[in-house]
Amino acid sequence: MKILKSQECDITREIEKLKQGMSIFADTVTKGMEAKTKEVFGEPLSPAESVKRVINDVKEKGDEALEYYSEKFEGVSLSAENIKIKTSEIEEAYNKVSPELISAIKNAKENIREFQEHIRIREPGSFHSKGAKIEVKYSAIENVGIYVPGGAASYPSSVLMNAIPAKVAGVDKIVVVTPPGRDGAISPERLVACGEADVDEVYMIGGVHAIAALTFGTKTVPGVDKIVGPGNQFVTLAKREAYGHVGIDMLAGPSEVLIVADESANHAYVASDLLSQAEHAPGISILVTSSEEVANGVLQEVSRQTGTSARSSLIEESLDKFGFIVITENMNEAIDISNTLAPEHLLVIVKNEDEVLSKLKHAGAIFAGPYTPVAVGDYYAGPSHVLPTSSTARFCSGLSVNDFLKRTSIMSYSEEVLKSASNDIITIAESEGLHAHANSVRIRVNK
Incomplete structure (x- = not known):
């Protein structure tokens, strides 16, 4: 990890350079990517070009394209007949995981459900103004x-954090797409989570072709109205292409944590949260502290804890490229840096916690105090762990039950109320040159 002192360099600029290099919109082509796209498409393509090619193929060829890209990108031969997971396969998955995990998933599910019900938007009463009546109706998508990622990790939490809020909203049909492992199967942990979340259908496909299938539908995979869930750069670029045909949750980049700590912080605790983000490989891990002693102590702890980790090589590489410790002159400067960066996860370990929290403006989620590690939010507390990254917390919130609801206004004017408002409506409409709009009012009040 790099140690930077705020008085010696432009911290914000340094971190922005790092984030730009990890941006999903950095359409750079690596040697490995060039070789793979040439193998799959017959020519080297950038990430954005690859995504568009796959989406168009799925749109035109349907299940045939799903079979082709599953083999090319996931190394698994699938037929349309076995893409959909049977109910019996989900039931069998319960016998393949420990009772402790099943219990933990059930407890996490309940926490998420209770919190999402607590924050669910309620319909206000009727609004009455000058004789007019206006109501607001909320209905579920x-x-x-x-989309639930696969790869090296299993991610049952991603099922819960997306599906439970949708269930609480009242979504009629929830479809999960998730890639198989090299063994041609979905991990039992993910399937158990699907069972507990009561999702309606599960399909064993991943990557761009899965997003395309959800967007346009195929003979086997149904199209949907909104796509949510985390994924890699290609999945996110696919969601960007899908937007407009369907809704999406957000365009999220690599995971990130920023820790604001003062001299009271436990070095081991801080280091453990830095490592938990680096474990995503890549993951951005930043400590901002006004204490040089904390900076040095945390750096020592990072080295010690990394040496005992089963994923030490991945963590070391991630911290080397995307890890910072920033020493500020005071706590106010640390707060300013945090507000500028608007991190996905913001962990605050300070003595005057309430004062610091009152000054923090932008974050996907805030974890307050030494006993609230980011893992609490990742797995258990109740808010969804699908959060805005890359400073988009300045204008975007994390996923919740309310993202699965649509608001519709219902306006009701009587003849008398329309007459009283008619002059104003007609005047505004005619000022815009929209005379038919004006006439739609005039014809009703000048009988």
Whole structure:
């Protein structure tokens, strides 16, 4: 990890350079990517070009394209007939995981459900103004697709954090797409989570072709109205292409944590949260502290804890490229840096916690105090762990039950109320040159 002192360099600029290099919109082509795209498409393509090619193929060829890209990108031969997971396979998955995990998933599910019910928007009463009546109706999106990553980790938490809020909203149909492992199967942990979340259908496909299938539908995979869930750069670029055809949750980049700590912080605790983000490989891990003693102590702890980790090589590489310790002149400067960066996860370990929290403006989620590690939010507390990254917390919130609801206004004017407002409406409409609009009012009040 790099140690930077705020008085010696432009910290914000340094971190922004790092984030730009990890941006999903950095359409750079690596040697490995060039070789793979040439193998799959017959020519080297950038990430954005690859995504568009796959989406168009799925749109035109449907299940045939799903089979082709599953083999090319996931190394698994699938037929349309076995893409959909059977109910019996989900039931069998319960016998393949420990009772302790099943219990933990059930407890996490309940926490998420209770919190999402607590924050669910309620319809206000009727609004009455000058004789007019206006109501607001909230209704759930009918069909939602959830992308759950596969790869090296299993991610049952991603099922819960997306599906439970949708269930609480009242979504009619929830479809999960998730890639198989090299063994041609979905991990039992993910399937158990799907069972506990009561999702309606599960399909064993991943990557760009899964997003395309949810967007346009195929003979086997149903199209949906909104797609949510985390994924890699290619999945995120696919969601960007899908937007407009369907809704999406957000365009999220690599995971990130920023820790604001003063001299009271436990060095081991801080280091453990830095490592938990680096474990995503890549993951941005930043400590901002006004204490040089804390900076040095945390750096020692990072080295010690990394040496005992089963993923030490990945963590070391991630911290080397995307890890910072920033020493500020005071705590106010640390707060300013945090507000500028608007991190996905913000951990605050300070003596005057309430005062610091009152000054923090932007973050996907805030974890307050030494006994609230980011893992609490990742797995258990109740808010969804699908959060804005890359400083988008300045204008975007984390996923919640309310993202699965649509608001509709219902306006009701009587003849008398329309007459009283008619002059104003007609005047505004005619000022815009929209005379038919004006006439739609005039014809009703000048009988």
